[in-house]
Each structure stands twice: as C-alpha cells, then as structure tokens.
Amino acid sequence: MNKEPLWTKDFISVSASNFFLFVAFYFLLVTMPIYALQELGGSSSEAGLLTTLFLLSAIIVRPFSGQWIEQFGKKKVLISSQVMFLAASLLYFFPDTLVTMLALRFLHGIGFGMATTATGAMVAEIIPDSRRGEGMGYYVMSTNLAMVIGPFLGLTVMQQWGSFPMFIICIAISGLALTAGLVIHVPEREHTARAMSIFQMKFHAKDLFEFSALPIALVGGFFSIIYASLLSFVSVYAEELQIGEVASYFFVVYAVILLLSRPFTGKWFDQYGAHVIVYPSICLFAAGLFLLSQTETALVFLVAAGMIGVGWGTLFPSFQTIAIQEAPLKKKALATATFLSIYDLGIGVGSFIIGLAVTGMSFSALYFYCAIYVLFGLFVYFYLYARRKQREHHTI
Template sequence: MNEQKLWTRNFLSISISSFFLFLTFYYLLVTLPIYAIHDLNGVPAQAGLIVTIFLVAAIVIRPFAGKWIERHGKRKVLLSSLLIFLIGSLLYSSINSMNGLFALRFLHGIGFGMATTAAGAIVADIIPESRRGEGMGYYAMSMNLAMVIGPFLGLTAMDQWGTGIMFSICIFTAVFSLVSGLLMTLPKDAADGSKVVPAAGRTGIKGLFEASAISIALVAGLFALVYASILSFVSVYAREIGLMQAASYFFVVYAVVMLMARPFTGKWFDRYGANVIIYPAILIFAAGMVLLSLAGTSVSFLIAAGLIGLGWGTLFPSFQTIAIQSAEPKKRGLATATFLSIFDIGIGAGSFIVGVLTAKISFSTLYFASSFFILGCLAVYYLLHGRKEAALHAAAMVETEKQSA
C-alpha cells in the first residue's frame, strides 16, 4: 500500500508561513523590551507588559477566531490575520510612546492569535490521516526553528544595524508570512467554511471552546508552566552560574536534537499511539530539568538543553495532535484555538509565577523542583488522557487482528 503524500505544496506553504510568523514573534520578543527601555524611556515593569499585552490579545481573540473559521473558512481568516499582523509590523517604527506601543502590541497580538488558530486548523486538514503525528511534528518544527533564529537575528540587528534596520527586517518577515499564505490553494471543503453549521446549543461562551480539546489542553498548560521558566529565564540563570557564553547556544542545541528526533517520534506516534511517545518524553523532560539545575559546566548545560529539546520538543506537537484528533473535522479550528489559548495561559502564568518565586529561591532550586512537578504532570496526563488512549489503542489492535484474520 502506497504511503500518503505529506510534503505537498500546501503543507510547505503553511509551514513556511508559520515559520515567518513565529520568527517575527520571537524576533520582537527579545528586542522590544530593550527598545522600550532605551528608546522610549520605559521602565522594566513596562517592558514586561509588552509581552503580556501581546499574549492577552492572542488568548482573547483565539476562541472568536475558531468560530470565524467555522463561519467564513480557514483561508479567509488566515489571510485576514496575516494582513493585520503585517500592518502591525509596519507601524512599529512610527511609535514614539509606551502607550502607543502597548496599543500596537494588542493589535499585533490579535493578528498573531487569529493566524496561529487558522494555520493550525489548515495544517490539520491537509496532513493525511495516517501521518497526522508525523506531519504535526514537522509543522511544529517550523515554530521551534523560529524560536532559535528569531532571538539571534533580532539581537544581531539591534546591536549591529540599529532600530531602523531592525524594524525593516520585521516588516520583511511579516511579508514573507503573508506571501506564503497566499500560495496555498486549499480544496473548497477545506478552505470554505460557509457550509459549516455550528452544532446546536453551542452558543455564547460555550460556543467559543471545543470541549474535546480541553482535557489535553489543560495537560499542555501545566507543562507550559515549566517551559515558561526555560523560555523566559534560562539566559538569566546562565548569567547567574557564569555560563553566559553557553546560553547563546542553548536553543541551538535544543533545536538540533529536536530536528534529529522528529522523523522518528512522529512516525512512532502514528504507528504505536500517543502513550508510547509521551511517557518517555515526560521522563526525558524531567531529567533535563534535573541536569539543568545541577549544571556547572557548559557541557552539562548544553546536554540539559538537548534533553529538554527531546522531551518538550516531542510533547508539544504530540499534545496538539491529540487535541485536533479528538475533535470532529469541522471543529478542528475551534479545537486548535482552545488548545493554544489554554497553552498560552500556561506560558503567561508560568512567567509570572517564576518571576515571583525567584525573588525567594534560586533558579537552581526552582529548576530542580520543576522536575518533580513534571513527574506530577505525568500522573495528570494519565488520568485525563493516557488511560483512555491505552484502551483505544488496545481496541484498535484487536480490530486490526480481526480484519487480518
């Protein structure tokens, strides 16, 4: 039997579009706080709000974006959101006050939240069912690569070429994201949502969320609390322990290990089920956090990065795949919105909690304690999804044996 094709023009287009979307996000994530303090005379607390306001806008808009996808279609919502994102990128160089920057970040967050929701729904439709785990893994890889390249490019542009060139690059990356989105030619049933009728009784607040995705989204949100401590504070921790030079390579090693593992983990997910991938990935993630907490040399610090890349880099696309598979095809946009909204709440809450805790305990202690929190999340995964997944996989194996008999 021939394997269904994964690397189609549409899959490449949406992956490249998402890469440039997230590249712009991470590019501005590291540069705007510095710009706000040095060029707009802001204070550190205001610089922190730059990220918070953006994420709040994305979280608020995603449930509505899921409904708009049902009503107007995935492609229309994606292109509209990428246009909003591009307009926001064009306006940064004209902002001359902190209040203006806050307003612009809210607009930019709206475009980002809509785009990530629509892109997730589109990629779920164009990936062959038999290669869902593999395809979602490769799609997530585009976001992980952006996480590595974006900060490096942003800081280089700010240090070497100044804010004018920095914002110009931001505009070009947003343009590339929109152009890649325009290159997609989705089938009518995947692109047009006009014939999709919302389920009866799904009005008001309940109609903005997909119930089938909530349990796995809650699991992902809990893990996001720990991931936020890596994303936001690992460079601060590296400075504390005298490994600042190694810090610039942390996410490079993270990405390399993740890239090497992706071809295997996605296929194993499809062939053997989620549990075979997720339980080992949780243990590897916990081991990475333990080693990070004990790191005293660049070698141990970067080995920890590799373990975290293998563990968390496998968990995130696996959780997102489960959220999408749990929903009806016409509800995948809403499921994606639900999953990403809860996940982003975890990231935002984690950054705040870590900021509070590190005023009382060291980063080393925090990262060590996080490994036990991860192990506790393993139990939560089992209760909310793992045991059900095991039963479904066993039933599928029995059915396969009956058909082959």
C-alpha cells in the same frame, strides 16, 4: 502499501507561513523590552507589559478565530489576519510613548492569534490521517526553529544596527509570512461559504471552546508553565553560572537535537499511539531539567538542552495532534484554537509565577523543583487523558 504524500506544496507553504509568523514573534519578543527601556523611557515592569498584552490579545481572539474559520473559511481568515499582522509591523515606526506602543502590541497580537489558529487548522486538513503524528511533528518544528532564529536575529540586529533596521526586517519577515500564506490551497467545506456577519458571534462556551480538546489542552497548559521558565530565565541562569557565552546556544542545541529525533518520534506516534511517546518524553523532559539544575559546566548545560529538546519538543506536537484527533471534523479549527489558547495561558501564567519564585530561591533550586513538577505531569496526563481513553476503549 505506498505512503500518502506529506511534503506537498501546501504542507511546505503552511509550515513556512507559520515559521515566519513565529520568527517575527520571537524577533520582537526579545527586542521590544530593550526598545521600551532605551527609547521609550519605560520601566522594567512596563516593558514586560509589551509581551503580556501581545499574548493576552492572542489568547482572547483565538476562540473567536475558530468560529470565523468555520464561517468564512481557513484561507480568508489566514490572509486577513496576516494582512493585519503586516500592517501592525508597518506601524512600529510611529509610537513615541509607551501607551501607544502597548495599543499597537495589542493589535499585533490579535493578528498573530488569528493567523496561528488558521495555520494550525489548515495543517490539520493538509496532513494525511495516516501520517498525523509525523506531520504535526514537522509542522511544530517550524515553531521550534523560529524560536532559535528569531531571538538570535533580533538581538543581533538591535545590537549592531539599532531599532530602525530592526523594524524594517520585521516588516520583511511579516511579508514573507503573507506570501507563503497566499499560495496555500485548502479545500473549504461548503457550509463555510455561507458567511455570516463578523458581528454575529456566538458567546456560548461550546461555541468558543472545543470540549473534546480540553483535557489534553489542560495537560499541555500544565507543562507550558514550566517551559516559560526556560524562555524567560535560562539565559540569566547561564550568566549566573558564568557560562553566559553559551547561553545563546541553548535553543540551538535544543532545535538541532529535536530535528534529528523528529523523523523517529513522529512515526512512532503514528505506529504505536500517543502513550508510547508521551510517557518517555515526560521523563526525558524532567531528566533534562534535573540535569540543568545540577550543571556547573557549559557541556552539561548543553546536554541538558538536548534532553529538554527531545522531551518537551516531542510532547508539544503530540499534545496538539491529540487535540486535533479528538475533535469532530467540523470542529478541528476550534480544537486548535482551544489548545493554543490554554497553551499560551500557561506560558503567561508561568512567566508570572516563575518570576515570583526566582525572587526567593536560586535558579538551581528552581529547575530542580521544575523537574519534580514535570514528573508529576505523568499523573496529570494519565488522569486527565489516558485513563479516559482506556475507559472508552473498554466500552467499545
């Protein structure tokens, strides 16, 4: 039997649009704190608010984005949010105080939250059902690659040429995201054409969150707390180990190993189901963190990166795929918004908690305890999701 096509023009375009959105996000994630300290005269805590407010606005807007997608259609929400994202990028030249920059970051986060929710809803419609795990794996790979390219490009531009070229390049990246979004074609359901006023929003919990996606979203949020420790502190840990020269390669190895494993893990998800993929990936994620906690050399540091890349890099798209599969057809956009909101909340909470934790322990101890925490995630996944699915299976 011939497989349904996966690598269509629309799948490539939505993945490209998502890629450029996240390149811009990570590009500014690593450069804005430096800009705030050096050119706006802010403190370290104030510089950190530039990221916090961006993520906060993205989290707040996502549940509403799910409603807007159902009312107006995925394409309209995507293009309007990408225009907002590009417009915010154009405004970075003007703020000359930290307060005005914080306001701009909040606005930029709204565009980002809406756009990434829309691309997630679009890809769920574009991927054939028979290749859902494989397709979501490749789609999330665009985010993983952006996580490598964005910080590397941002720091290089900031260090070599300064802030003005940095903002120019950010505008160009945002423009590429919009360009890729414009060529996507996704059939809209008839009821989305009956557009309601944007102010006629529903504020009931069932209208803001897709409850079928909550269990797996909570599992994803549980693990994203630990992922925040890697985003925030793995380069600092490398400096402490006196292998700072390889710190930038951590996520490069992470992405390369993940890319090599993706053709297998995505297909296995579709063939054998989520449990066959999730349990080993949790163990591999924990093993990678344990190895990271024990490392003293650059080689072991990078081997740990590869293990974490396969472990967490497989878990995230698996969880997002489950969230989409659990939701009814007309609620898949809201399920995407629910999953990403809780995931982002985990990143935000994790950054704060881990930041407090490192003041009282070494990074080696931190990652050792992170490994134990991730292993405990085996039980979290079982009790929040797998056990319920087993019960449903037995009642059929």
